Structures are given as C-alpha cells and as structure tokens.
Amino acid sequence: MKKSRREKTMDHNSEQPLLDVRNLTKTYSDFQLKDVNLVLPAGTIMGFLGRNGAGKSTTMKAIMDLIKRDEGDIHILGMPMPEEEVAVKEQVGYVGDTPLLNHAWTMERTLQFARQFYPNWNEEAVERNLERFGIAKDKKISELSKGMKVKASLVLAMAHEPKLLLLDEPTSGLDPVVRTEVLEMLLDFVQDESRSVLFSSHITSDVEKIADWVTVLDDGQIVFSEDKESLLDRYRRIVIPSESGERANESPLLFHCQTTAGGYIGYTDRFQQFQRFAKGNWHAERLTLEELFVLLTGRKEE
Numbered sequence: 001m002k003k004s005r006r007e008k009t010m011d012h013n014s015e016q017p018l019l020d021v022r023n024l025t026k027t028y029s030d031f032q033l034k035d036v037n038l039v040l041p042a043g044t045i046m047g048f049l050g051r052n053g054a055g056k057s058t059t060m061k062a063i064m065d066l067i068k069r070d071e072g073d074i075h076i077l078g079m080p081m082p083e084e085e086v087a088v089k090e091q092v093g094y095v096g097d098t099p100l101l102n103h104a105w106t107m108e109r110t111l112q113f114a115r116q117f118y119p120n121w122n123e124e125a126v127e128r129n130l131e132r133f134g135i136a137k138d139k140k141i142s143e144l145s146k147g148m149k150v151k152a153s154l155v156l157a158m159a160h161e162p163k164l165l166l167l168d169e170p171t172s173g174l175d176p177v178v179r180t181e182v183l184e185m186l187l188d189f190v191q192d193e194s195r196s197v198l199f200s201s202h203i204t205s206d207v208e209k210i211a212d213w214v215t216v217l218d219d220g221q222i223v224f225s226e227d228k229e230s231l232l233d234r235y236r237r238i239v240i241p242s243e244s245g246e247r248a249n250e251s252p253l254l255f256h257c258q259t260t261a262g263g264y265i266g267y268t269d270r271f272q273q274f275q276r277f278a279k280g281n282w283h284a285e286r287l288t289l290e291e292l293f294v295l296l297t298g299r300k301e302e
C-alpha cells in the first residue's frame with residue numbers, strides 16, 4: 001500500500017535518501033546552477049519543473065556525472081558520486097533529453113548490446129515491459145515512432161532493475177494515451193516503496209497527477225522542493241469584492257494583489273493563517289500546480 005503524505009514527509013526527514021544532492025553548483029558562461037539541494041527518499045516520485053533553460057537537464061547530467069560540477073556533494077543510495085560511479089550506475093536508470101539509441105539497430109540488437117554492461121540485467125522484466133509497451137524486438141529503432149522510442153528508452157533504463165530512475169522530460173511530445181501509459185509505469189515502479197523517480201517536465205498536469213514531491217527550479221535556483229499536497233494546501237487565490245478590497249493590500253499574508261472588474265485578488269502562501277485572521281467578505285480558490293508554477297516563476301516584464 002502507498003504511504004500517506006505524512007508518512008512520506010517523515011521519511012523525507014529520517015531515512016537514508018536514494019538521492020541526496022547538496023549545494024550543487026555549475027557555472028557556464030551565461031548561466032549558473034546555484035546551490036541546488038534535492039533529497040529523494042525511497043518510494044517517491046519527484047516532479048522537477050522549470051521553464052526552458054532553468055537548468056533541469058544540467059542538474060540531471062551533473063547528478064550522473066555526464067558533466068563535471070564545480071561544487072557540491074552527490075550521494076546515490078548513500079554512495080558518493082563520482083567516486084562510486086560504477087556501483088551507482090548499476091542502481092540507476094537514466095534517460096537524457098536526447099535518448100541515445102542507434103537508429104540502424106533493431107531493438108533486439110540494442111538490448112543485446114546494453115545487456116553486457118549490467119550484471120543485474122533482468123530478462124524477464126525486459127520481456128514484460130516490451131510486451132506492456134507493444135514493442136516488437138525485430139523492429140529497427142529508425143522504424144519506431146517518437147512515443148515508441150521513449151518507451152524503448154524506458155525499457156532499457158529499467159532492464160537492470162534500478163532503484164532510481166532519472167528521466168529528463170519522458171512525456172514531452174507524446175500523445176495523451178502514451179503519456180498516461182508512461183505515467184502508470186512510473187507509478188508501478190515506485191509501488192513497493194523501495195524505488196524512486198526524479199522526472200523533469202513542462203507538463204505540470206503530469207506532475208500534478210503522479211508526483212508526491214514537487215521541485216521547481218528557476219534560473220538555476222530552487223524556488224521550492226516540497227510535498228505536493230502541502231504545497232497545494234497552503235496556497236490560495238483570495239478573491240475580495242470591491243467594497244472590502246482595500247484590505248487586500250493591507251494584509252501581510254497576501255502578495256501580487258491586483259484590482260479586477262469584480263473587486264480585488266491576491267495570493268497567499270499561508271492560507272491556514274489567512275483563514276484565522278481575515279475579516280470581511282472574501283472567498284478562496286485552490287490553485288492548480290500549473291497556476292502555482294506560473295505565479296512563482298512567471299516574470300512580470302515578459
């Protein structure tokens with residue numbers, strides 16, 4: 001049975017995480033990833049959101065040591081990266097922003113090639129996932145549709161039964177049916193509570209659907225990394241009719257207050273407190289993760 005949010009939150013503080021990233025920093029000429037911290041306990045799906053160029057792929061590549069970080073500590077299943085890289089990579093399945101598949105090969109040949117690198121390769125799991133995704137082994141990679149290629153990459157990433165999946169935008173460009181299949185597969189993957197997934201995405205509804213934890217990166221910095229339910233619980237859009245609207249600007253619990261045709265609106269990140277102290281006429285609207293994401297990362301000047 002999946003654990004409750006509260007149990008998960010406790011795990012977040014106590015158990016040894018599957019992924020522990022501390023103060024990760026990487027500087028390019030025009031961009032800096034600054035002091036990124038991520039903690040991913042077992043049994044968790046973390047959605048990693050950020051606008052184009054926010055630094056999601058850079059973070060994931062640095063975790064996998066595909067690019068050299070400037071500063072910071074990375075531990076996977078308690079093992080330091082890159083010192084324990086070989087042992088770590090036996091426990092991690094990674095699909096990058098451009099899946100590395102040889103288009104001239106068949107799926108069979110691709111599997112044969114990958115098999116030799118993993119002592120814990122599980123042929124039964126491979127067969128099961130190929131069947132689940134409807135991928136024929138004799139098909140050439142070049143003959144697979146985009147969605148099929150994503151699924152093929154996932155079959156490969158899971159073939160050695162990793163504890164941790166790191167997926168860079170696994171659902172981007174897929175139709176809703178394939179997206180749902182991929183999301184269901186990720187939910188199954190963490191079902192026994194011993195494995196975790198970190199997946200980046202622009203599709204906030206996918207993250208809202210399956211993630212337990214949401215991390216938002218903006219311009220190389222973490223805006224928040226929080227349990228999804230408590231995050232959505234503490235934010236509200238507050239709508240105030242015009243006669244009591246002047247209170248909106250006075251409340252220290254509201255931000256981004258603005259006048260609208262029907263009155264005033266503002267936002268609060270401390271809804272429970274707001275409820276206790278707010279007077280007069282108002283009503284609260286729950287935000288979708290997409291609205292929250294735009295609210296916190298959208299820039300006024302754009």
Ligand SMILES: Nc1ncnc2c1ncn2[C@@H]1O[C@H](COP(=O)(O)OP(=O)(O)OP(=O)(O)O)[C@@H](O)[C@H]1O
Binds near residue numbers: 029050055056
């Ligand atoms: N090898 C590189 N050399 C210099 N700059 C780079 C390099 N790789 C990435 N960058 C820069 O780092 C920034 C972050 O890029 P990154 O690909 O990590 O963002 P992202 O959040 O994954 O974006 P998207 O959602 O568009 O895929 C960008 O400004 C990009 O131009």
